[in-house]
Amino acid sequence: MRGIMHLPGSEITMARTKIYPKYVHGRWRKLRNFFSFGLQALLFTLPWLQYNGRQAVLADLPGRKLYLFELVLHPQDTYFLHLMLISGALTLFLVSAVIGRTWCGYACPQTIFTQAFIMVERWFEGDRAARMRLDKGPWDAHKISRKLGKWAAWTVMGMWLGFTFSGYFLPIRHSFTQLMAGEVSMTTGITIAFFTAVSLFDFGYFREQFCCYLCPYARFQGAMLDRDSLIVAYDARRGEPRGKVKDQGRGACIDCSACVQACPTGIDIRKGLQLECIACTACIDACDEMMDKVNQPRGLVRYSSLNGLEGANQRLVRPRLVIYTVLLSLLGSLLCYLFIHRSPIGVDAVRVVQPGGQLALITPDGRVTNIFKLSLVNRLNEPTDFTVETEGLGEVQLAGLQQPVHLEPGQVVEDQVLLVAQQNLGRGGHPFKFVVRNQHQGNNWAKANFFIP
Ligand code: SF4
Ligand code: SF4
Incomplete structure (x- = not known):
């Protein structure tokens, strides 16, 4: 553009x-x-x-x-929200590439x-x-x-x-x-x-100042449109030279300014595609009415593409449309898959820094403690009991959590849990999992790292 x-x-x-x-x-x-x-x-x-x-x-x-x-x-599901937002943005790109800023004017x-x-x-x-x-x-x-x-x-x-x-x-x-x-x-x-x-x-x-100066969509519409995208456009080849009804040798535009007076953002569509144009199509109706009055064919201002206005070949299928459609299909499939296979339990674990800024503490009997903030979500539509255990650390004690954890539908619980392990695991980080189980509905897990100083 x-x-x-x-x-x-x-x-x-x-x-x-x-x-x-x-x-x-x-x-x-x-x-x-x-x-x-x-x-x-x-x-x-x-x-x-x-x-x-x-x-x-x-x-x-x-x-x-x-x-x-x-x-x-829940906060643990932000990836879902991100995927939905990306899908929404791609849909907007696709719609814009086909029919311009129809979203702005109509929705x-x-x-x-x-x-x-x-x-x-x-x-x-x-x-x-x-x-x-x-x-x-x-x-x-x-x-x-x-x-x-x-x-x-x-x-x-x-x-x-x-x-x-x-x-x-x-x-x-x-x-x-x-x-x-x-x-x-x-x-x-x-x-x-x-x-x-x-x-x-x-x-x-x-009002229109939001569209003209604040909305980011208007700013990057140029990147989303191509020469085959449908836009609200003035057919200068037919309309120019403009002149009053009685003028000899004029084009179809009778310079009545009806299109400008109807425009909610106050622009003149005859100057070409502008950032302020929200594709509301009011200027099409205004101009069609004028064309009817002077017995000329409608469509001096109409939906057309740049190629269409210039009389060049118009392509319906373009690379960007194919790419957007493929990406949207993949994202849609991924969202459906994730939704269908979503675990009924949401679990997230974050390390808590211990008093004195320590990641871990050594107990008097030589064992090591780490504290984690554990978040659990019951995504089921019924009250459910969960149990929490660790996997990958060998023998550890898990304290600070009353088991089984009873959660109402949709309830989220956040609790600090204390893990106590033997020092003989060796210094450094030890990856492990918090595994949350439900007798009937399967399990879920969150990765964490047990640190030994
Ligand atoms: S009236 Fe025409 S030029 Fe004005 S915003 Fe609507 S479509 Fe764009
Ligand atoms: S409404 Fe149509 S005829 Fe009147 S000024 Fe606009 S483009 Fe020209």
Whole structure:
């Protein structure tokens, strides 16, 4: 994409020009609304869903657990999360390589909720021209009532969003009960207030600046697209030279600026692909409407690729698509395998430094002690007893743990265990395993190193 993308740089230091996107109807608007309502319904519903008697989707930060329906991830399972994040990133790469920044225009919460806030703004202040007039006009009773009404509605929306977002981190039913009883804990109150404030600031005021200046995705989109990726583009070969309707010898573009007025990031698509373009397709609808009015074929602004715009051959299958697809398939298979074969017991062991900064201590009778912090997780859906023993150290005593260890479903226990071994093992590190067994569900182990000074 080198050479065709407009890079905003010095604009970052310029004063912000407020954008008043004009509402446009059209087939792309309908499709965007469909996605927007569907995704909002999903976002507002997910935290309320229950699974096995608990919240189905919850990032329980104090409990250090991530619930995703059947999957419950503990700190010991971060590899799962990493693999899922890598898969998500690869999916984004693949989608971007095929259809550009469709995620931004159709599925990103930033776009969806900014559009929802703009919709409410339109109810109170009217469409683009009316909003511009209102902002330029004096602060009379009409303007004050419009602005107050808008911010009151936004505040209600922000609070509802704040409550919903908080529900992904705190049990939402519990928060709701607290709210209904008027006995909101400090944690719940601060979390809801935080998300409410962020929603109001971001969707009410900050808006497109997030996409243009903060979102990293916009910055590296150039690396993800190629000359065959579909992008929202202006067909300069057909449109130029632009001119007014009555101008002789002009191209198809009647220079009406409808595409610019509809753009939520305030750019002119006729300047080529730009970082600020979130592929929302509003300019396609706006231009199609104009083309209908002047009896010209639609599609002056349309989904196309750079090769398509230049009339060159377009390739559907490209090396990067093959590589992304293969990698995604491998990662997906690996995730499925790991999920199916996941041990019902999670175990992790970390050495604890002993008093005086020692890794090991010698007892008066000549034996050696090492201390480890042992974390156990019951991933089963039933209360279970586990036993812990060591393998690979010969005869050792394991103290500090009451056996069997009884764990409720999903419960995590962290305890310090003391290992006492004979000095005749020899100096240095001795690799061994903590083996955790369950009578019916198999076993799992964690590697550790016993140190003899
Ligand atoms: S240029 Fe078109 S597709 Fe890009 S953000 Fe503006 S209106 Fe949306
Ligand atoms: S809407 Fe279409 S015709 Fe009007 S300025 Fe934009 S590209 Fe030209």
